Amino acid sequence: MASSSSRSSSSSExxxxxHLNxxxxxxxxxxxxxxxxxxxxxxxxxxxMFFRKSIKTAVQ
Known part of the structure; x- marks a missing residue:
C-alpha cells in the first residue's frame, strides 16, 4: 500500500x-x-456531454 501512495504523490510532484502522460x-x-x-x-x-461528430470534425 505504501508504494501506491508514493506513486500518486510523485506524480503530483x-x-x-x-503533461507527458x-x-x-x-x-x-x-x-x-x-x-x-x-x-x-x-x-x-x-x-x-457526448456529441456525435465526423472524425474530421473531432480531430480539429
Missing part, C-alpha cells in the same frame, strides 16, 4: 510527467481515430 494519451487517441474509416462517426466528450 512532477507536473512535467503529468496527457500528450501521450492524445497521441494514442489521434492514432485510433486515424485508423477508422473516414465515413464513420465518433462521439466526442465536451464537458459532461
Amino acid at each position: 512532477n507536473p512535467n510527467r503529468d 496527457e500528450i501521450r494519451s492524445h497521441e494514442i487517441a489521434m492514432s485510433e481515430l486515424n485508423s477508422l474509416a473516414p465515413s464513420r462517426n465518433v462521439y466526442q466528450k465536451i464537458g459532461r
Whole structure:
C-alpha cells in the first residue's frame, strides 16, 4: 500500500510527467481515430456531454 501512495504523490510532484502522460494519451487517441474509416462517426466528450461528430470534425 505504501508504494501506491508514493506513486500518486510523485506524480503530483512532477507536473512535467503529468503533461507527458496527457500528450501521450492524445497521441494514442489521434492514432485510433486515424485508423477508422473516414465515413464513420465518433462521439466526442465536451464537458459532461457526448456529441456525435465526423472524425474530421473531432480531430480539429
